Amino acid sequence: MALSDLLPMLVIALYFLGTVLFVVGSALRQELLKKIALGFATLGFALHSVDLAQLLTVADPALALTTGRFLFCLLGWGILVFFLLLWWRLKLKFLAVVAMPLALMFYVASNATVGVNTKLPPMLTGLFFFLHVGTLFCSMALLAMAFGAGLAFMHLEKRIKTKAGLKTFQKDMPSLDTFDRVNHFVSLCGFPLYTLGLASGYVWAWLSARRVFSLDPKEVVALVVLILYANLFHQRLALGRRGRKPAVMVIVVFLLSVVSMIGINFLVPTTFHGFKP
């Protein structure tokens, strides 16, 4: 079996084992299991990077950018990059419980889309590719991390508010403030990235078809996400909103993004974003 055939299986196996061991380790409070899980995830991430690089070493890299396999592979990889950054900077190890299953899910999705190409126009390659796909994927990876932090915030806050006791929380579990900082960081960086990604798409639509917006389901959901994201950005930065409400909003925005990415791309016919065979 060639390395290129073996690599996806290895990455999936490592992410799967990492996810299961981390969840079990968290439930049983076994630090060793969590360490092993993170070891698997790191190894999986390294192989994932090799796989991604391998996809770009084909004769026509621009063509590779339009493949569903590359795009989903990149999204899964991006989520892990942001997880590793947050783990390193804010010690948010527990976010592995969100990052690993999502990376696994998108990596599996990438392998399910082998042979499926989007109708990515030639001018969307290179710089434009990174302006549209790169920024949107970064924004989505950030949202994934804020989603995990938001769920943890709500759970911990509920326990503190209702005085349900903190016995189930581990000593190294971050504080409410730390979870809220993730939300703040994601609102601050993720919204401009998302806006840039969407705006570049609209610019392309105007340049190619002399129209900015159509009633394409993907574009409608993207616009709804943008409005909600803008509201979150405004609430946090202008009104100083913190805590539970921004956490709920970021969870909704992320879930809508997943619906848009998986549901619409695979199930609904759209103009440019369809992976429906």
Added chain:
Amino acid sequence: MHKNILLIGLNHRSAGVDVREKYALTNVADFEKSLLSACPVSEVMALSTCNRVEILVVADTAKSADVDLAEAVLSHWAGTCSGPLDPLRAHTYCHKGLEAVTHLFCVAASLDSMVMGEPQILGQLKTSYRKAVETGSARVIINRLLHKSFSVAKRVRTETAIASSAVSISYAAVELAKKIFGELSGKTALLVGAGEMAELAATHLLASGIKKLYICNRTFARAQELAKTMHGEAIFFEDMVERLRDVDIVISSTGSPTAIIRARDIREVLKKRRNRAMFFIDIAVPRDIDPDVNGLDNVYLYDIDDLKEVVEENMSTRQGEAVKARAIVDIETGAFATWLKSLALQPTITDLLGRAEEVASRELAKTIKRLGPVDDETRAALEVLVSSVSRKLLHEPICFLKRRTREEGTAERFIDMTRRIFNLDADPVNADAHLDRRSLGDGDEELDCECCRDADPESPE
């Protein structure tokens, strides 16, 4: 040269406070000295705190064969405290041999404390041991036993969660604050009113590194007085609500019959502080803070009953960890028993020769590897050489030890010293094992000696 180890004591479980205060040892050093002269014991160490008295004695089996040692110690103790013997006998426990060792390890690891896992007992035990060393009543066995008990306590603390959660109201409040804010270093707290528990919580907050402490009291002079002792800033009671804008943690303990902080005040304060989280700790009864405050976003309120529940939950966690801790104590008791047996001369000689043989064979193997193929005759000659060097080197130390066994009371010290010099028990040596050890200098380099380094075969010398 068999030894009796005996531990007699009373604690909060075996005796009420009236008995404990009657039989507390006010001058431990004098008690140890007098016990050494009054009873046939070779070593003594006593610990006396508000919750317990523990008297640890070591005696030669031969010398104490005709005496009821426990009874003799009890009589001396009762005499020292000028109290009757019978009530003391009724409230004390007596552990012999390895049971005494286990009990001491449990005391050091805070498994026998009223608040399991509290750290003070270890400090008290260390102080008592230091005094016993100064008095000269702690010798080989007690030295080893106490050092071992300190390492058992450390192991229990690091390998179990026995001391990981707060079991006092004031400390539980600080732990909760950390769950909300994470690091407390940049935070500001306000102490409203005065009360022992509230002051204690404020002290814990200060120790956690909060940036500023405001103190507010209906009597401004009292606030100023407290501010001076706690290095805080006194504020007028009338300015309290206005000041809440800059405060993250509020500890309230006034005697007010009605709430002094209301939800509508806090709603306004939150707007001014752009919804930054606030934590209210209400230790007062009747409560000082309107319970509706807890319903506001980013505001957390805990009253005295809520904090008590947290403490009870943590206590039950500690009970679970105690099972793990006892397993560690059992293992370490076994290790101590092995050491105790080795204090006889013959096992030490066997261990010494064994260690020498091991080093000799290891070095011989290295040399033969370096030399390349050698014939059987040369190999046999080299084996005899290294074996003979190691045995002859140990001949004088072994003769010295044999001579000491014929003298009174010195053999154990030298046998123990020999075991430590040659590290026959393979004990790890902690960096803080001897606090009076001279510093090695700026770099604090690793201890090393020339003989440990392999000779360079390429070297011209």
